[in-house]
Amino acid sequence: MPRRSAAAVAQTRAVVTEAATQRASVEGLEGLTIGGLADEVEMRKSSVFSLFGSKEDLQLATLGAGVESFRREVWSPVADLEPGLPRLLALCDTWLDYHRREVMPGGCFLTTATVEFDARPGPLRDAIAETMKRWLAVLEREATAAIEAGDLQPDTNAADLAFELNALAAAASYGFQLWRDPEVLAQARRSMRRALGADMNPGDGGTDADPGRPPGARHRVRRRRDHRRGV
Amino acid sequence: MPRRSAAAVAQTRAVVTEAATQRASVEGLEGLTIGGLADEVEMRKSSVFSLFGSKEDLQLATLGAGVESFRREVWSPVADLEPGLPRLLALCDTWLDYHRREVMPGGCFLTTATVEFDARPGPLRDAIAETMKRWLAVLEREATAAIEAGDLQPDTNAADLAFELNALAAAASYGFQLWRDPEVLAQARRSMRRALGADMNPGDGGTDADPGRPPGARHRVRRRRDHRRGV
DNA sequence: CCTTTTATCGGACGCTCGTACGGTATCATC
DNA sequence: GATGATACCGTACGAGCGTCCGATAAAAGG
Numbered sequence: 374m375p376r377r378s379a380a381a382v383a384q385t386r387a388v389v390t391e392a393a394t395q396r397a398s399v400e401g402l403e404g405l406t407i408g409g410l411a412d413e414v415e416m417r418k419s420s421v422f423s424l425f426g427s428k429e430d431l432q433l434a435t436l437g438a439g440v441e442s443f444r445r446e447v448w449s450p451v452a453d454l455e456p457g458l459p460r461l462l463a464l465c466d467t468w469l470d471y472h473r474r475e476v477m478p479g480g481c482f483l484t485t486a487t488v489e490f491d492a493r494p495g496p497l498r499d500a501i502a503e504t505m506k507r508w509l510a511v512l513e514r515e516a517t518a519a520i521e522a523g524d525l526q527p528d529t530n531a532a533d534l535a536f537e538l539n540a541l542a543a544a545a546s547y548g549f550q551l552w553r554d555p556e557v558l559a560q561a562r563r564s565m566r567r568a569l570g571a572d573m574n575p576g577d578g579g580t581d582a583d584p585g586r587p588p589g590a591r592h593r594v595r596r597r598r599d600h601r602r603g604v
Numbered sequence: 605m606p607r608r609s610a611a612a613v614a615q616t617r618a619v620v621t622e623a624a625t626q627r628a629s630v631e632g633l634e635g636l637t638i639g640g641l642a643d644e645v646e647m648r649k650s651s652v653f654s655l656f657g658s659k660e661d662l663q664l665a666t667l668g669a670g671v672e673s674f675r676r677e678v679w680s681p682v683a684d685l686e687p688g689l690p691r692l693l694a695l696c697d698t699w700l701d702y703h704r705r706e707v708m709p710g711g712c713f714l715t716t717a718t719v720e721f722d723a724r725p726g727p728l729r730d731a732i733a734e735t736m737k738r739w740l741a742v743l744e745r746e747a748t749a750a751i752e753a754g755d756l757q758p759d760t761n762a763a764d765l766a767f768e769l770n771a772l773a774a775a776a777s778y779g780f781q782l783w784r785d786p787e788v789l790a791q792a793r794r795s796m797r798r799a800l801g802a803d804m805n806p807g808d809g810g811t812d813a814d815p816g817r818p819p820g821a822r823h824r825v826r827r828r829r830d831h832r833r834g835v
Numbered sequence: 836c837c838t839t840t841t842a843t844c845g846g847a848c849g850c851t852c853g854t855a856c857g858g859t860a861t862c863a864t865c
Numbered sequence: 866g867a868t869g870a871t872a873c874c875g876t877a878c879g880a881g882c883g884t885c886c887g888a889t890a891a892a893a894g895g
Contacts, residue, residue, distance in 0.1 A: 382872070399723045404634065407853070419855085420873050428853065479723035488719040491781035492630045492710035502782050533798075536791050540775030544767065550722035551733050560767050567764075613842070638883070650885085651843050659883060840893070851882075862871070 386424050389414055390438035393431065397439070399479030401489045402432045402497065432497055439482035440504055447471050448511075458524035458569065461515050465538065465565045469558050472546050481546035483508075509535045525570060537568045617655050620645055621669035624662065628670070630710030632720045633663045633728065663728055670713035671735055678702050679742075689755035689800065692746050696769065696796045700789050703777050712777035714739075740766045756801055768799045 392413050397405050407428065411421040425431040450467045454460040472481060479485060487505060490498040512535035519525045525534075545561030548554075623644050628636055638659060642652040656662040681698045685691040703712060710716060718736060721729040743766035750756045756765075776792030779785075 385872080401632065401634070401720065403632070406851080408851075417874050418853090419875075422854070423873080480719075485719055487782060488711075488716055488778050489632060491778045498782070505782065530794070533791055533794055536775065536779070536788075537772065537795050540771045540792075540795075541768065544771030544774060547719050547722045548767070551718060551729070551736065557767075560764055561771075563761070563764055564768050564771075616842080637881080639881075648844055649883090650845075653884070654843080657884095836895100838893100838895080840891105842889100842891085844887105844889075846886090846888100848885075849883100852880085853878105854880105855878080856876090857874105858876100859874075860872090862869105864868085864870095865866100 382424065386434065387438070389416075389421055389424060389431075390434045391442075393435040394439040394442060394482055395478055397432075397435055397479075398477035398482045398485055402435060402486055403489060405432065405435065407431065429496065433500060436486060436497070436500055436504070439477075439486070442476065443471070443481075443483060446476050456515060457518035457522045458571070461512075461519055461538075461569060462566075462571060464515070465542075465562065465569075468542050469545055469562055469565075472542075472549055473555065473558055480550040481543060484543040484546050487543075505539075509539060512538055519569075534568060538565055541565050541568070613655065617665065618669070620647075620652055620655060620662075621665045622673075624666040625670040625673060625713055626709055628663075628666055628710075629708035629713045629716055633666060633717055634720060636663065636666065638662065660727060664731060667717060667728070667731055667735070670708075670717070673707065674702070674712075674714060677707050687746060688749035688753045689802070692743075692750055692769075692800060693797075693802060695746070696773075696793065696800075699773050700776055700793055700796075703773075703780055704786065704789055711781040712774060715774040715777050718774075736770075740770060743769055750800075765799060769796055772796050772799070 389410060393405055393410055396410065396413070405428070407421050408418045410431075411418045414421070421431075425434060447464070447467050451460050451463040454463055483501075483504065486497075486501050490501050509532075513531045516525065516529065516531035516534045520527060520529050520531060541561050541564050545558055548557035548561075620641060624636055624641055627641065627644070636659070638652050639649045641662075642649045645652070652662075656665060678695070678698050682691050682694040685694055714732075714735065717728075717732050721732050740763075744762045747756065747760065747762035747765045751758060751760050751762060772792050772795050776789055779788040779792075
């Protein structure tokens, strides 16, 4: 009794993995249960299982869906902007907004997965490490563009900046979840702006949680020293 | 057949919770199993269970033991230093060293627990939130002392600085675990130094992973702008 | 020395988990 | 419209889980 047209297995899988990302953002990828997931999408346990063949494959597929969601919600809105500082600034806002809107009810899916599997060797950790590496490379590329455009101090370490932005976004996610206080997001936004040397940037429709930012403050490139080897 | 003197229940609990912190840093507090823990400390499942009465109480006790370990390994070594910037700088180093030495085989216990329970209401989350709040308050108090001593820019936002340091330390933990690359720790150290406006501070026995820091570089207080409300 | 307390053990329970396999109704195709 | 493929279901299994309880033996106390 299939309710959908034939060859719809990919679509069914998508339905399941989407529900799984929501669930895993709260309970973790290991906390996923095939039975619970089946209830949520109104299928039988055996059906969901046979869609993936094993729990690990379900987790891998869920990771993929989570990454896709992140790309859609965070990166896509800024993809068309000019590379470099403008896109980086906008990216920080869509990023924090992704947390504020609770697209994932348990906070950033990737952060949860990273901390959950960082010390457990296996295909899951490999996939997560690869994903995080790619994301940090995106941030670094963007930072490099900003440096070359003269929007950041020329001695800025792009990799360090990427590391910082990622650390701040992750902390915003679990801090916001832990205390359910939007001030955490405002805090993260200020810290990101500071890391980007643009902490007095005028309001541009970013996180609503940030109260009373002065509307007319000027943009100002701030100095930022690199880690110098042997200088 | 008790092997220890009477009233040794507290000590036995300590043995179990210590093993539990190690295990939980890898598998998470929810990933703890009473049977597995019993095997590790060479007891029977029913014995371990009766020590705590429920898995949740075991988790709470484990959290307490993890906090105690953190205090012992990270805070104690710097407790006698002068409050303010000197202690903050030393603290960052013991903190990162705590990760590098892998005192917890799965990385920072508190970070793991935070991300695991940030979206799951209950006694565990409450206890974790309280713990994190206290730790951030310690960092903020230290930052405030540094500001009042004139070692940081007077308009530094102490709470933001505490948030940043904590975010960087956490990212160092899971990044180091994920890639098993000490460069992550060096990256975190540079970022922490930068956040503290002391990114050219001379080497002081901190993380070994940081290569080639210039030995004679000068300390220099860096400018750092606060978030200004309506100025 | 006998009794009470205490710490641990052995065994069992009900439940949920991932996994497996055969059945069944629908769809695509000739 | 018979046939084969497809997507889902029903049921079952063995293992592992947290939890409970009665037994047991060492320690403590009189």
